[in-house]
Amino acid sequence: MVNTSKRTLDVTLFGQKYFSPLIQAPIGVQSIFNAEGEKGLAEVCSRLSIPYVLSTAGSNTIEEVASASNDGLRWFQLYWPSDDDITISLLRRARQSKFSVLVVTLDTWSAGWRPLDLDQGYLPLLNGIGTQIGFSDPVFRQKFKQMHKKEVEQDIPLASREWVKLILSDSPQPWERLSFLKKHWDGPIVAKGIQHPEDAKKAVQVGFDGIIVSNHGGRQLDGAVGSLTMLPSILDAVGTGTPVLFDSGLRTGADILKALCLGAHAVLIGRPTIYGYAAAGKDGAEEVIMGLLADLDRSMSMTGITGFGESHRSAIMPRPS
Structure with a gap:
């Protein structure tokens, strides 16, 4: 008997109103899926008012993706380089290209053990695929030339190894280094x-503006706990201010509605798109x-939810006796 004839999907994040809670998750090396790489998907997200998160492991440059996105919403995901000068350069380029939110990945200081990739010899980054953000960076190029007396294009395998060593350095930054970013x-x-x-509490304490509960799509630590399992306790830990x-896994x-009912403020979609x-x-x-948007809208209607201010745990979880 709930009137759900008028529904809204909008959410507010970091003081900005978004058309829906969907965000395109950062996925590297998109040229292996489609020749247009990150540019094509960024264009689609712009048309549909979905924020697009560009991975540091992009097969297009920051500037190319910004151009394809036009006036679309875009965030930049950082694999934090071990060289501060290069980090500063990447951040400067992203801001100049009007990326508005910085997403810092904390669970991939080194790549996980992936037997299937090893069996198939699937190592695109070491073959110069997904390295275009690094190869186009003026500071990286300058330092590579100073070290090796050649341009990046003259030795792609060597340049690839140097770039991967920077972004997957196996040397995590301590919490206190957030002040540098x-x-x-x-x-x-x-x-x-x-x-x-x-x-989660530590991230808030040191000054992160938001948190993404994620196990990297199950591609990092084999057997890691499911992110949805941890979502409620993390929300309880940080409170309502973050x-x-x-x-x-969405x-x-x-699926999206379940995450929102558990308390998530928005969701990142990866594999489906x-x-x-x-x-x-x-x-x-x-x-x-x-x-996904149509399914979410219909699921809201069938659950008696007209907006995400009404999406509470009681919609999907029994009340304790």
Whole structure:
């Protein structure tokens, strides 16, 4: 008997209103799925008013993706380089290209053990695929030339190894180093890869503006706990003052609604859009996103929810006796 004839999908994050709670998750090396790479998917997200998160492991440059996105909403995901000069350069380029939110991945200081990739010899970054943000960076290029007396293009395998050593250095930055990022980034900074309440509280304590609960789509630590399992306890730990976003495992609009009812402020979609992009290019990616939005809207109606201010845990979890 609840009147759900008028529904709204909008959410507010970091003081800005967004059309829906969907955000395109950062996924590297998108040229292996479609020849247009990150540019094509960024264009689709712009058309549909979905924020696009560009991975540091992009197969297009920061500037190319910004141009394809036009006036669309875009965030930049940072694999934090071990060289501060290069980090500053990446942040400067992202801000100049009007990326508004910085997403710092905390769970990938080194790549996980991936037997299938090893068996197949699947190492695109070491073959110069997904390294275009680094190869186009003036500071990286200058330092590479000073060290090796040659341009990046003259030795792609060597340049690839040097870039990967910088962004997957196996040397985590300590919490206190967030102050360095804040010095060089004047927008919101979000911690991605949080899976434990104590880490979530620490992230808020040191000054992160938001948290993304994520196990990296299950591609890092084999057997890691599911992110949805940890979402409620992380939300309870940080309270209501910090936006908590959810990533990893979402496949349907109903999945999205469950995460929002548990308390997430927004969600990141990864594999579904990439599957559509790989299968049918930009049209395929657009169909997937539109399908997710339609499914979410219909699921809200059937659950008696007209807006996400009404999405509470009681909608999907029994009350304790």
